[in-house]
Amino acid sequence: MRRVSDVPLSGDPASRYLPWTVGLLVFLATLAFSVGMFLSTAGETWRQNVSGTLTIQIPAGERAVQAERVDSVIQLLRKTPGIVFVRPIPDAEIAALLEPWLGKQVLGLELPMPDLIDATVGPDAQLDLASLSTRLSQVVPGAVVDDHAVWLRRLTDFAAIAQTISFAVMIVILISAVATVIFTTRTGLAIHSDVVEVLHLIGAQDAYIARQFQSYTLRLAAAGAAIGFALGAAVVWSAQNFGAKMSGGLLPELALEPLQWAALAALPVAAVLLVVFTVGITVKRVLGKMM
Amino acid sequence: MGMRFCLRNRLGIKTLANGVGDIVRFENVGMRYRMGTEVLHDVSFALQAGSFQFFTGPSGAGKSSLMRLMYLAHRPSRGSIAMFGRDVSTVPRSELAALRRRIGVVFQDFRLIDHLSALDNVALPLRVAGAKEGQIRDHVAELLRWVGLEGQIDAKPTTLSGGEQQRVAIARAVIARPQILLADEPTGNVDDEIAIRLMYLLEELNKIGTTVVVATHNEGLIERFPHPRFHVEGGLLSGPGIDPPNLELDTAQGTDS
Numbered sequence: 001m002r003r004v005s006d007v008p009l010s011g012d013p014a015s016r017y018l019p020w021t022v023g024l025l026v027f028l029a030t031l032a033f034s035v036g037m038f039l040s041t042a043g044e045t046w047r048q049n050v051s052g053t054l055t056i057q058i059p060a061g062e063r064a065v066q067a068e069r070v071d072s073v074i075q076l077l078r079k080t081p082g083i084v085f086v087r088p089i090p091d092a093e094i095a096a097l098l099e100p101w102l103g104k105q106v107l108g109l110e111l112p113m114p115d116l117i118d119a120t121v122g123p124d125a126q127l128d129l130a131s132l133s134t135r136l137s138q139v140v141p142g143a144v145v146d147d148h149a150v151w152l153r154r155l156t157d158f159a160a161i162a163q164t165i166s167f168a169v170m171i172v173i174l175i176s177a178v179a180t181v182i183f184t185t186r187t188g189l190a191i192h193s194d195v196v197e198v199l200h201l202i203g204a205q206d207a208y209i210a211r212q213f214q215s216y217t218l219r220l221a222a223a224g225a226a227i228g229f230a231l232g233a234a235v236v237w238s239a240q241n242f243g244a245k246m247s248g249g250l251l252p253e254l255a256l257e258p259l260q261w262a263a264l265a266a267l268p269v270a271a272v273l274l275v276v277f278t279v280g281i282t283v284k285r286v287l288g289k290m291m
Numbered sequence: 292m293g294m295r296f297c298l299r300n301r302l303g304i305k306t307l308a309n310g311v312g313d314i315v316r317f318e319n320v321g322m323r324y325r326m327g328t329e330v331l332h333d334v335s336f337a338l339q340a341g342s343f344q345f346f347t348g349p350s351g352a353g354k355s356s357l358m359r360l361m362y363l364a365h366r367p368s369r370g371s372i373a374m375f376g377r378d379v380s381t382v383p384r385s386e387l388a389a390l391r392r393r394i395g396v397v398f399q400d401f402r403l404i405d406h407l408s409a410l411d412n413v414a415l416p417l418r419v420a421g422a423k424e425g426q427i428r429d430h431v432a433e434l435l436r437w438v439g440l441e442g443q444i445d446a447k448p449t450t451l452s453g454g455e456q457q458r459v460a461i462a463r464a465v466i467a468r469p470q471i472l473l474a475d476e477p478t479g480n481v482d483d484e485i486a487i488r489l490m491y492l493l494e495e496l497n498k499i500g501t502t503v504v505v506a507t508h509n510e511g512l513i514e515r516f517p518h519p520r521f522h523v524e525g526g527l528l529s530g531p532g533i534d535p536p537n538l539e540l541d542t543a544q545g546t547d548s
Contacts, residue, residue, distance in 0.1 A: 003424070006415065008406040198402050201364055202463070203392035204419035205385075291366050291387065 006199060007192050007209070009216040014187035018217065019224035021180050022275060026225045026268050029173045030232025033267055034239075036166030037260045043159035046152060054083075054119040054129075059142040060112035069140045070115050076139055077117065080132060082125030089116040177271060178278050181221075185213055185282040200290055210283040214276050221275040225268035233264065313376070314340040314471055314502050315361060320370035322356055329368065330356045334528045336521060338504065340470065343497045345513055346506040348523035354506040355399065357523060358475045361504065362396045363387055375470065392420055395464035395501075397474040401456050403448040409435060409459045410444045416467040434462045438492065454485040461492060471502040478509055490516050 009015060056077070058069055070088060077086045094113055102109065121127050129147055136143040189196060199209050236256065243254025256264065315338040322331040331353050338344055346354050359365045360372060363379060372379050374390060382390060395416075403412050413431045435444055438458040448456055457477065464472055474493065478486035490512060497503045507513065513520060521530035 004407060004411060006404065006407065006411075006418070008404075194402065195404050197364075198398075198404065199415070199419060201362060201391060201396060202416045202419060203388045203390075203467075205388045208419050288384070291363060291384075 005212055005216060007188075007195050007212045007216075009188055009192070009213065012188055012191055014184045014191070015216070015220060018180070018184055018220045019227075022177060022221045022224035022271065023228035023231075024224075025173050025177045025180075026228030026271050027232040029170045029271065030229055030264060030267055031235060032166045032170040032173065033264060034232070034236040034256065036163050036170065037256055037263070038254060039159045039163040039166065041255075041257070041260070043156050043163065046155055046159070052121050052123065053148065054121060054127075055146045055148070056117040056119065056136065057144045057146065058115040058117070058140055059144075060114050066115065069143075070117070072139045073117060073136060073143060076135060077119050080127075082122050082127045083119050084122045084125075085118075085120035087118045089118055174271065174274060177275060181217065181275050181278045182282050185217070185279050186286065188213060189283065189286050196287075197290075200287065206284045206287045207280075209287060210280045213283050214279050217279045218272065218276050221272045225272050229265070229268040236264070312339045312341075313337040313373070314342075315504075316373040317360070318371045318373075320360065320367045320372060322353075322360060322365065323368045324365075329526060331360075331367075331526045331528075333370070334526075335370075336528060336530075336533060338471075338502060340502055341497070341500055343494070343503045343518040344505070345518055345520035346504065346523055347508060347510070347513060347520050349508055352523045353526045354508075354523050355475055356526075357528075358396075358473050358504070358506050361471075362394050362473050363391050388419075392416065392467055393470045395467070395469035395472040397457075397460050397464045397472070397477045399476040399479055401448075401460040403456055403459055403463075405448050408445045408447060409440060409451070409462075412448065412459055413462045413466050415463060420467060431462075431466060434466055435459075438462050454481050457481055457485065457489060458492075461489070465496060465501070469501065471504065472496060474503070474505045476507055477505065478507060478512060483511070486512060487515070 056073055058066075058073060060066070061069065074086055074088065077083050091113070094116060098113075102111075129145060133145045136145060196209055199212075240255050315336075317334050317336050320331060320334040321329050322334075323329045334357065346357060348354050356365070360367060361374070363374070366380070375393060377390070379387070379390070404415070407415075410428065410431050413434060414427045417427050417430070432441070432444055435441055438461060440455060440458055440462070443451060443455060443459075446455075448459065451459065461474075461477075464474075472493070477489055477493075481489070486509065493503050493505065494516070519531065521528055521533070523529075
């Protein structure tokens, strides 16, 4: 049979809502942390997929000369130092890219489609894109070089900022949890000051009294954190399943890696430990003012 | 019995002959609550281990404040206090808890914890000292039998009479075998018969070596149990072996603390 706590904390008005508060904060922190990790993965995926590649677009022209124009561009690219791989994108792939907008019969429509050429730049190559663009224009007027760098940089910058905001939100949420716990603990100490003083005067160490508050708060916070995390994880899981249907093209797969799930699962544990640690420090600070 | 004689040094400040067996030693102690006026002035006395001492005086004279200093609930605003030979002002805070465990206290209003049973209330000093649960129940039950509460082990304080609550408070004060027992107006809330039984209980504890200090304004009790007494009035201590207070000096010291 579990021994009754020396300090009658159960039923305190201040601590009654602690599980709900901790639960809500852990729920929000779980979402914020998940978004942060997702953006981190997405940013990395975008960087890996698109960096180091160029796409050269050759405007549609007469069929008779179009193949020759494409060959000219391919030859120029292959001779350009720093470019390690050149590949004309087949019509079927272009059709697949346009399929979401124009339907499956893109090729049958006989639309004037531009030719696209993928070029891979060596990892340490210092390519002068302005010069390359000029030379391409001389060979095939209207040819355009898209190095993805500008929009990629904007995209990854956006991902980094959003990721920072997500983690900052998570930190703010945890700070809110700490502030709530400090308030609840100080209220509990004030309500039970008579019992606390008796314990103090019969020779209880501060740590003994702090443990009374910590074990009670641990139970409340653990229950709240478990519920908050379960709900948060359910939302992330649902978003992951829903996101799987939307992913493709620019949007990377909306999924957390097993390691990221493990990090997410550590969040409620860390939150509870933070709460218990905060309670201990708060009690000891207040008791420290007594003789 | 039990007192040390108070002397004055060349500066006129009271000092005590250093007694090897002193368990409590106050030297020129003044006390105030926060920034209020001083409630004790130049209190100097010493108690020897194994003594039985009354502190008498009217309500509001400063007896409870004196007791609070002795059970280490409050620091003096001036002067020095030594408990068990250690100057409490130099004892690190982390060691004060261990010092308090050598002091048993029966509070004026008993201060039992209402949601705990008599057994759990009495067991508190053992638990805070880290005693094993297996050893606590038998030990506490035996003590509750000794104070005549064998049938009330699981009773909550609110269901006990004043006399029973008092005995639980005494059991809690002595369970950890303190070297000194401080009882602040222990008979204030009980009738005369229970008060006399309590005094016999305290005398029994004294006979087995516990130093007993009782603060009371019950003159009848003091006459019936002839132990040495100090009188506290207006924050000043008087009694056998204590010089009459030097009011001029007290006033001067009281204003500069």
